Structures are given as C-alpha cells and as structure tokens.
Amino acid sequence: MLELIEVHTYYGNIHALKGVSMTVAEGEIVTVIGSNGAGKSTMLRTIHGILRPKKGTILLEGEALEKLPSHKIVERGISQSPEGRMIFPRMTVQENLEMGAYTRKDKAGIAQDFEWVFKLFPRLKERINQKGGTLSGGEQQMLAIGRAMMAHPRIMLLDEPSMGLSPILVGQIFETIVELNKQGTTILLVEQNARMALSIAHRGYVLQTGEIILHDTSAKLKEDPMVQKSYLGAN
Amino acid sequence: MKAEIKLALTMGLLGGVVVFLFGGWSVTVLGILIGVFMGLSIGGRVNKKDGPRKLALQSLSTAGIAAVVFIAVSLFQNYVVAPAGGQFPSELYIVIPANLIGGLGMILFTALTAALHGLPDRQERLGKLILMVVLVIAFPFIDRITGLHWSGQIIFALIFVILGLGLNIVVGFAGLLDFGYAAFFAIGAYTTGILSSPQHHIFMNFWLVIWIALAMAALWGLILGTPTLRLRGDYLAIVTLGCGEMMPIIFRNLTNVTIKEPLTCWIIPGIMRLFNSSAATKCITIIDNLDLTAGEKGINPIGRPYLPFIGEFQSNNPIPWYFLIILLILLSVFLIRRLRDGRLGRAWMACREDQDAAVQMGIDPVHTKLTAFALGAAFSGFAGAFYAAYIRGIFPSVFEFSTSIIVLCIVVLGGMGNINGVILGGIIIMGADRLFLPALKDLLKGLMDHTILPALTSNHTLQAVVAQNANPILYRYLLFGLTLVIMMALRPEGIIPSAQIRAELHADEETSAVEKAVKN
Numbered sequence: 001m002l003e004l005i006e007v008h009t010y011y012g013n014i015h016a017l018k019g020v021s022m023t024v025a026e027g028e029i030v031t032v033i034g035s036n037g038a039g040k041s042t043m044l045r046t047i048h049g050i051l052r053p054k055k056g057t058i059l060l061e062g063e064a065l066e067k068l069p070s071h072k073i074v075e076r077g078i079s080q081s082p083e084g085r086m087i088f089p090r091m092t093v094q095e096n097l098e099m100g101a102y103t104r105k106d107k108a109g110i111a112q113d114f115e116w117v118f119k120l121f122p123r124l125k126e127r128i129n130q131k132g133g134t135l136s137g138g139e140q141q142m143l144a145i146g147r148a149m150m151a152h153p154r155i156m157l158l159d160e161p162s163m164g165l166s167p168i169l170v171g172q173i174f175e176t177i178v179e180l181n182k183q184g185t186t187i188l189l190v191e192q193n194a195r196m197a198l199s200i201a202h203r204g205y206v207l208q209t210g211e212i213i214l215h216d217t218s219a220k221l222k223e224d225p226m227v228q229k230s231y232l233g234a235n
Numbered sequence: 236m237k238a239e240i241k242l243a244l245t246m247g248l249l250g251g252v253v254v255f256l257f258g259g260w261s262v263t264v265l266g267i268l269i270g271v272f273m274g275l276s277i278g279g280r281v282n283k284k285d286g287p288r289k290l291a292l293q294s295l296s297t298a299g300i301a302a303v304v305f306i307a308v309s310l311f312q313n314y315v316v317a318p319a320g321g322q323f324p325s326e327l328y329i330v331i332p333a334n335l336i337g338g339l340g341m342i343l344f345t346a347l348t349a350a351l352h353g354l355p356d357r358q359e360r361l362g363k364l365i366l367m368v369v370l371v372i373a374f375p376f377i378d379r380i381t382g383l384h385w386s387g388q389i390i391f392a393l394i395f396v397i398l399g400l401g402l403n404i405v406v407g408f409a410g411l412l413d414f415g416y417a418a419f420f421a422i423g424a425y426t427t428g429i430l431s432s433p434q435h436h437i438f439m440n441f442w443l444v445i446w447i448a449l450a451m452a453a454l455w456g457l458i459l460g461t462p463t464l465r466l467r468g469d470y471l472a473i474v475t476l477g478c479g480e481m482m483p484i485i486f487r488n489l490t491n492v493t494i495k496e497p498l499t500c501w502i503i504p505g506i507m508r509l510f511n512s513s514a515a516t517k518c519i520t521i522i523d524n525l526d527l528t529a530g531e532k533g534i535n536p537i538g539r540p541y542l543p544f545i546g547e548f549q550s551n552n553p554i555p556w557y558f559l560i561i562l563l564i565l566l567s568v569f570l571i572r573r574l575r576d577g578r579l580g581r582a583w584m585a586c587r588e589d590q591d592a593a594v595q596m597g598i599d600p601v602h603t604k605l606t607a608f609a610l611g612a613a614f615s616g617f618a619g620a621f622y623a624a625y626i627r628g629i630f631p632s633v634f635e636f637s638t639s640i641i642v643l644c645i646v647v648l649g650g651m652g653n654i655n656g657v658i659l660g661g662i663i664i665m666g667a668d669r670l671f672l673p674a675l676k677d678l679l680k681g682l683m684d685h686t687i688l689p690a691l692t693s694n695h696t697l698q699a700v701v702a703q704n705a706n707p708i709l710y711r712y713l714l715f716g717l718t719l720v721i722m723m724a725l726r727p728e729g730i731i732p733s734a735q736i737r738a739e740l741h742a743d744e745e746t747s748a749v750e751k752a753v754k755n
Contacts, residue, residue: 050594074597086592088585099585102578103597151597 001026001186002047002078002155007056007066009039009046016042018210019056024155024188029181031189031197031218033231034207040190041083043207044157047188048080049073060155075103077154081161085144089133093124096132096143100150109152116183117146120176138169145176155186162193174200194231198222206231239277243297246273247304250341254309256674258317259325259333260381262309264374266302266337267344271366273301274348287353291346298345302338309334320681333381375557385670386553390625392665393560394618399645399657400567401614406643407652407733408575409607410587411464412472415479416642419612421634422455423448423619425486425528428629431538434529441540441624448620449613456612457605464604467590479639483631489527495520528631535628548624556625563617568654574610575654583607637712641668644715648722650729659730664718668711675707 002024009017024030045051049070058065101110118125121142162170191197198218206214250269351362426448430439463474496519582603585593649660688698
C-alpha cells in the first residue's frame with residue numbers, strides 16, 4: 001500500500017535519512033523503532049510532505065507522493081498524529097476534531113466519523129466543549145489520534161503516541177490502536193517504546209542514524225539479540 | 236448595590252466628560268446614548284427570571300444617580316467652565332429642555348434597555364436590534380436638529396471602522412501582523428480618483444468605481460502578499476512595514492509615466508545595431524508622459540455618488556453619506572461573518588493557532604494566508620473609494636505609516652478577532668481623534684486665554700508659549716500610544732475580545748483554574 005524506495009532527506013546539510021526503503025501492506029500495523037535522533041519523525045514528516053526528499057520515491061498504491069504538497073497528501077488518505085500531539089490548544093475538542101476533517105466535504109461521512117471517534121474515545125465526548133490545551137496528556141493524545149481519524153485515512157501515521165504518558169495510559173492508547181487497526185485502518189507506528197510497539201505490530205523496522213538496519217516480523221525482532229540489547233533493555 | 240452605584244457614577248461622569256467639552260445640546264444626545272449603554276451593562280448581572288417590569292424598576296435607582304451626576308456636570312460646564320473659557324453660557328430656553336430631555340432620556344433608555352434583558356432570548360435579541368437600528372437611523376437627524384454637527388466627523392470614524400474590519404481579517408482572524416495596511420486604502424482611493432476625476436477625463440459612476448476599487452485593492456493584496464507571506468511573524472511585520480512605506484512614495488512620484496513597447500523600442504533596434512544596420516524602426520509608445528497621480532498636489536475634484544430623489548451627494552449634507560457608509564459597514568460585516576464561519580475562517584484560525592499543525596490537517600498555508608491578505612485588502616478598497624468621494628480629493632500624505640498604525644490600534648483596542656469590538660474601537664479612537672481632541676483643544680484654549688494664563692503670569696512671551704503647547708492635538712500620537720500601553724497592561728484582549736484570543740492571553744490563569752478544580 002505504502003512504499004518508500006531509497007528515500008534521502010536532508011535538514012540543510014544534515015543527512016537525516018540515508019536511503020530508507022520500506023513497505024506497509026494494507027491492514028498491517030508496521031512499527032519503526034529507533035533511538036532519539038534516528039530519523040523516525042523525519043521519516044513520517046517526509047511521507048506527509050512536510051519535508052521534501054532529495055532523492056527517492058514514496059508510493060501510495062503505486063502513485064508517487066513526493067512531489068505533492070502536504071494538503072494534497074491528506075486528501076489522498078494519509079493522516080498523522082504528530083510528535084508532541086500538536087493539538088490546537090485554544091480550540092475546543094469539537095473544533096479540533098472538525099479541523100481533522102478539513103479536507104472533507106461529505107457531511108454525512110464526517111458525522112459518522114465523529115461517532116466513530118467518540119465510540120473509541122468516550123472520554124473525548126465528555127470533554128467535547130473543553131479547550132484542547134486544558135486536557136490532560138492522555139486526553140490530548142486521544143484527541144490527536146481522534147483528529148487524525150477524522151480525515152478518515154487509509155493509512156494513519158502515529159508518531160510516538162506513548163510520549164510522556166504513564167504506563168497505564170500507554171496500555172490504553174495501544175489497545176485502541178489495535179482496535180483501530182481491526183476496524184480497517186492501516187497503521188505506521190513510530191516508537192521509542194520498542195517493547196510496546198513490537199507487542200502490537202505485525203512487522204517492524206529498526207532505524208539507526210537514518211538507515212534501516214534490520215527488518216522482520218515483530219515476533220522475530222523480539223528474539224533478535226541486537227534488538228534485545230539495544231532497544232528492549234535485556235542484559 | 237455597591238456595584239450599581241459604581242456603574243452609575245462611572246457612566247454619569249463618562250457622559251459628563253463629553254458634555255464638559257461640547258456643552259449645549261450634547262447633553263441630550265449623550266444622555267440617551269449613555270442610557271442605552273448603562274442598560275446593556277446592567278444586563279450582565281441581573282436575574283432573567285425577574286421579568287422586564289421588575290428589571291426596569293430595579294434599574295431606575297442606578298439611572299437616577301447617573302442622571303443627577305450627569306446633569307450636575309452639565310450645569311457646572313454651562314455656568315462655571317463656559318464663562319471661564321470666555322463663552323457666554325447657553326440661554327435658559329436651551330439649558331432647561333436640553334438637560335431635562337437628556338436626564339429623562341437617560342433614565343428612560345436605561346430602564347427600556349434593562350427591561351429587554353427580562354424578555355425571552357429571541358425577543359431580547361430582537362429588541363436590542365430594533366433599539367440599535369432606531370438609534371443609528373435617528374442619530375444624523377438628532378445631530379442636525381440639535382446643531383451639534385458631529386455627523387461629518389462620525390463619518391470619518393465609520394470609514395476607519397471599515398478599515399478596522401478589513402485589517403481584523405488579517406490580524407485578528409489569520410494572525411498576520413500587517414503594518415502596511417494603509418497601502419490598500421491608498422489603492423482603493425487612487426483607483427477611485429483616477430477613474431472619476433478630470434485628471435484623466437474619466438468620469439465613471441461611483442457605484443461602479445467602488446467595486447473596481449475593491450477588486451484593485453484585493454489584486455494588490457495578492458501581488459504584495461505572494462512574495463511576503465512565506466515569511467512568518469516578525470519578518471512579515473517588517474516586510475509589510477516596507478510595503479506600506481512604498482505606497483505613498485509611489486503615488487507621489489507617478490507623475491510622469493511613459494510605457495514603451497519593448498519589442499519595437501529596444502529589442503529590434505538592438506539586433507539591428509548588432510548587424511550595423513541603420514534601418515530605422517518605429518518605436519511604439521503606449522503611454523507617453525502621463526501624469527497618473529498628480530504627485531503631492533493630489534487628485535481633485537473626484538466624482539460623487541448620485542442617487543435618484545437624493546441627487547448628487549453634497550458636502551454640506553452629511554446625511555446621505557452617513558447612510559451610505561452605514562450600508563457599506565453592514566455589507567462588510569455580513570460578508571466578514573460569512574467568511575469567518577465558513578471553511579476559510581476555520582483555516583485562518585487554525586493557521587493562527589499553529590501553522591505546522593494546520594498543515595498536517597491538510598490546510599494549504601500559503602493559500603489560506605493569501606486569501607486573508609487579499610480579502611482584508613478588499614475591504615479597505617471600499618473605505619478608500621468612499622473616502623475619495625467624500626473628501627473629493629486625495630493626497631499621498633493621507634496614506635502614510637501613521638494611518639496603518641491607527642487602524643491597527645483600532646483592531647487591538649476593540650478586541651482582535653471580534654467584529655463588534657472592532658466597530659466600537661473604531662468609533663472610540665476616531666471619535667476621540669476627530670471630535671474629542673479638537674473640542675478639548677478649544678476648551679483649553681478658551682480657559683488658558685481667559686482665566687488661567689492672566690492669573691498665572693503677566694509675561695506675554697511665556698503666555699504665548701504655554702498657550703501654544705496646551706494643544707492636545709499636538710499630542711495625539713502620544714495619547715494613542717499611551718492608550719495602547721494602558722490597554723496592553725490592563726486588558727490586552729481588547730474591549731470586546733473574541734473568546735479564543737482571551738483564552739490565548741489568559742491561558743495560564745485558565746490552566747491554573749483547571750488545576751485547582753482537578754485538585755479539589
């Protein structure tokens with residue numbers, strides 16, 4: 001469904017992605033794990049058109065994305081729950097969710113997706129008129145995912161949904177990601193919390209200083225000694 | 236009870252200050268206006284269930300106190316201040332009815348407006364609307380009957396209200412700081428000047444020109460916006476400042492415009508010269524030595540609007556102009572509301588909140604900001620066309636930096652992002668500038684010449700120096716600046732803020748309130 005072929009991205013002179021290739025098939029949860037500064041968020045930002053690759057191709061269902069501006073990429077069916085959540089702090093929960101559906105014009109579909117979000121995150125419905133900035137961290141993360149759902153994406157990019165949350169909340173968020181995937185949304189999940197990410201993903205890639213050094217099914221990655229040592233904290 | 240007395244004293248004195256400056260019949264007009272305002276203010280703290288009659292009766296005590304204060308100031312002005320300023324006090328046959336109508340009007344309108352709060356929501360809104368419409372329609376006629384002659388200056392204030400509404404789209408809705416807004420005002424005005432004046436012997440109908448001015452201003456909004464809007468925040472502000480400075484200079488210097496067709500004038504002769512050919516080609520000149528803007532002396536006279544039954548609008552009769560500008564404001568408010576509540580409005584606000592997040596929602600930031608810039612500019616085209624026709628002449632100096640800053644003050648003072656706030660801000664700032672300060676100047680001059688200076692010193696040179704400097708108009712920018720500083724310190728969200736911007740500026744208070752609630 002989504003395919004990256006030899007993608008190179010730069011921040012000025014810094015070579016952040018050094019020829020990344022990966023695929024995500026329809027219906028999968030694919031995770032990319034890696035430490036700080038490995039280029040995980042850069043990769044998602046490149047897919048989403050916020051950064052431009054210098055070389056390489058990004059294909060969605062065989063169509064090239066890398067020349068499209070980001071708002072067109074959202075229309076093609078990719079939405080993102082960005083790193084640090086980036087919700088609109090002064091807008092209410094409702095307004096934030098409406099912004100998520102900005103590119104859509106089908107009123108009936110939008111109303112359905114409101115229901116979809118509220119079913120998955122009943123908490124958001126309780127807080128519908130509260131300002132985004134006054135929500136707790138976990139609620140903000142729910143809002144960021146809910147907002148990405150409102151674009152009714154074919155593939156959703158999740159950037160570190162566990163960041164800054166307590167273990168119980170992380171567990172809840174990951175359960176909803178699985179639920180979301182069961183309902184048909186393909187998911188590309190970028191995480192530092194490798195243990196959690198590998199526990200729900202079908203396949204995983206290990207990104208290190210801008211290069212994919214390993215990729216396999218989650219089960220096999222969990223057994224891999226290098227992954228265990230570097231990312232799962234085994235001795 | 237204490238709050239009511241405070242309100243009554245504030246309102247009574249506020250009206251008193253204005254009456255203090257103008258004297259005569261102003262007491263009547265102010266009495267009614269303050270009455271309505273007081274009635275609206277009382278509304279915030281009443282119990283709706285009490286019903287209209289009880290609310291009206293409750294408001295009577297407040298209104299009564301205010302009226303007494305108000306009339307006391309008015310009488311003090313007439314019998315103490317006016318003679319001290321070398322004027323004769325008004326005759327009794329004016330003083331008695333003016334103060335009587337003013338005082339009673341204040342009480343009556345306070346009660347009436349307060350009573351509206353007791354009605355069901357829909358009727359309350361309808362009642363307020365009717366009251367506003369009646370006041371707006373009645374104003375120029377009362378103004379004429381009482382001989383106050385405020386309409387002419389109020390029209391200036393209303394021109395700036397339109398400018399404020401336009402700039403509010405850019406600054407308030409889209410969050411783009413624009414220091415060069417007068418540039419678009421100038422384009423609207425000069426379009427009107429060029430298309431309906433003897434300057435080029437073009438006399439287009441005003442009703443057509445005003446739309447052309449709107450389109451031209453919007454077009455120039457696009458032209459100036461395209462290269463600048465890639466910048467953010469401070470950088471954008473600096474570039475708009477530059478554009479704003481350029482416009483009056485350009486209009487000052489477009490006095491000798493020559494446009495030659497490049498192919499026949501330079502390219503072909505150049506090629507010929509390469510081949511040492513002496514064959515002469517004819518250079519086609521499209522425009523030769525055209526005086527487009529008449530430089531410093533400006534364009535005048537500019538054509539005026541014409542309507543059947545009313546005839547051509549005249550400068551000695553402000554009433555048709557007044558209703559025209561009111562109509563333009565209503566049209567602008569209607570359009571701006573539609574824009575704000577639509578898809579585009581949401582995109583503006585998302586970009587203002589967080590541009591990076593907005594991009595991830597699928598909003599095209601350049602397109603969004605450009606439409607804000609162009610649409611904001613378009614409304615200044617309205618204002619420019621009206622201004623040119625009303626003044627009958629336009630000069631480059633009108634459109635300088637200070638004009639941009641005044642419009643920005645209007646938006647900030649009134650309340651960024653709030654349409655009603657901007658309207659109020661425009662009337663307050665321009666009313667102060669055009670009515671209040673000149674009246675204050677006359678009052679001070681009278682007092683200085685007749686009472687204070689003779690008592691202070693007998694040195695004539697010193698007297699002249701003091702008299703010259705006691706002119707508040709000299710200090711108008713100082714006063715604007717002070718107003719802004721005080722506003723920013725006390726109420727940064729403006730008089731009537733938009734809910735979102737208030738939240739932005741008081742975010743820490745709000746979160747701490749929430750934290751408290753969570754702890755409890």
